[in-house]
Amino acid sequence: MDKLKIGVVPYMNAKPFIYGFLKKADQIDIVYGVPSVLPEMLVNDELDLISMPSVGYFRSTGYEIIPGSAIASNGLVESVKLFIKVPSIEKIRTVALDRDSMTSCVLTKVILGKKYSLKPEYIVLEDKQKIYNEYADAFLVIGDDAMNVREEGFIVLDLGQEWKELTGLPFVYAVWVAKSGSGLQGLSKLIIDAKECGIKSLDEIADVEAARLGMKKERCLWYLKESIKYNLDEQEIRGLKSFYNYALEMGEVKDGVKIEFYNQ
Numbered sequence: 001m002d003k004l005k006i007g008v009v010p011y012m013n014a015k016p017f018i019y020g021f022l023k024k025a026d027q028i029d030i031v032y033g034v035p036s037v038l039p040e041m042l043v044n045d046e047l048d049l050i051s052m053p054s055v056g057y058f059r060s061t062g063y064e065i066i067p068g069s070a071i072a073s074n075g076l077v078e079s080v081k082l083f084i085k086v087p088s089i090e091k092i093r094t095v096a097l098d099r100d101s102m103t104s105c106v107l108t109k110v111i112l113g114k115k116y117s118l119k120p121e122y123i124v125l126e127d128k129q130k131i132y133n134e135y136a137d138a139f140l141v142i143g144d145d146a147m148n149v150r151e152e153g154f155i156v157l158d159l160g161q162e163w164k165e166l167t168g169l170p171f172v173y174a175v176w177v178a179k180s181g182s183g184l185q186g187l188s189k190l191i192i193d194a195k196e197c198g199i200k201s202l203d204e205i206a207d208v209e210a211a212r213l214g215m216k217k218e219r220c221l222w223y224l225k226e227s228i229k230y231n232l233d234e235q236e237i238r239g240l241k242s243f244y245n246y247a248l249e250m251g252e253v254k255d256g257v258k259i260e261f262y263n264q
């Protein structure tokens with residue numbers, strides 16, 4: 001039988017799932033890609049299943065969400081941050097958005113628009129090192145890099161926390177998605193099993209990640225245990241629907257997309 005090709009983000013937040021997938025290397029091939037490139041690989045049938053940026057799901061049809069798992073936060077996320085260079089939030093006129101991101105680019109627009117009544121110009125942040133130059137007033141950085149930015153001289157907004165303050169809900173950055181009618185069996189169990197295996201091994205994962213990223217193990221463990229949430233339960237689904245409504249109002253997603261679950 002062909003191996004299942006799973007596309008995942010290369011960040012620490014996906015490592016609990018990856019840890020479990022690696023235990024089934026005889027059945028699974030893992031392909032790493034940043035959030036802005038994975039959806040296209042699913043469309044082109046290069047992959048069977050991906051951690052789909054929530055916005056990617058809401059921009060298309062023909063996908064289904066595998067129940068039970070997500071990459072989410074309920075308050076502080078630590079790895080999705082807006083670094084503001086101007087002296088106050090109200091002074092932001094230009095924002096450079098991490099080119100690797102899809103969901104958090106729209107989250108930035110929702111937070112600045114709805115919480116701070118701002119409509120800045122948005123440009124692309126091609127190279128994260130450029131945030132130390134002053135070519136925009138604020139910079140969105142996601143993933144592991146966001147945790148290693150030198151924060152002196154910036155006002156920093158944690159967008160997971162900002163979302164929680166705006167809505168009182170968790171925020172879902174990515175869901176697990178396959179094409180509708182792909183006929184693949186047992187996907188929900190496969191992902192839940194992988195996640196449970198990873199969650200039992202967070203201590204070991206934190207050790208590896210600390211060495212990989214040059215970070216303290218305690219910080220990695222806190223991030224993996226407290227900041228990132230791995231389940232897609234009722235509250236997360238409410239957060240996802242609320243985000244869809246905001247994104248729709250801002251013209252960022254397709255009209256009429258439903259949250260459809262994969263049930264094979």
Ligand SMILES: C=C(O[C@@H]1C=C(C(=O)O)C=C[C@H]1O)C(=O)O
Binds near residue numbers: 011013036054100144
């Ligand atoms: C929490 C994060 O979530 C990621 C952010 C995404 C995005 O902004 O498009 C997509 C997938 C997630 O894995 C992060 O990048 O740190």
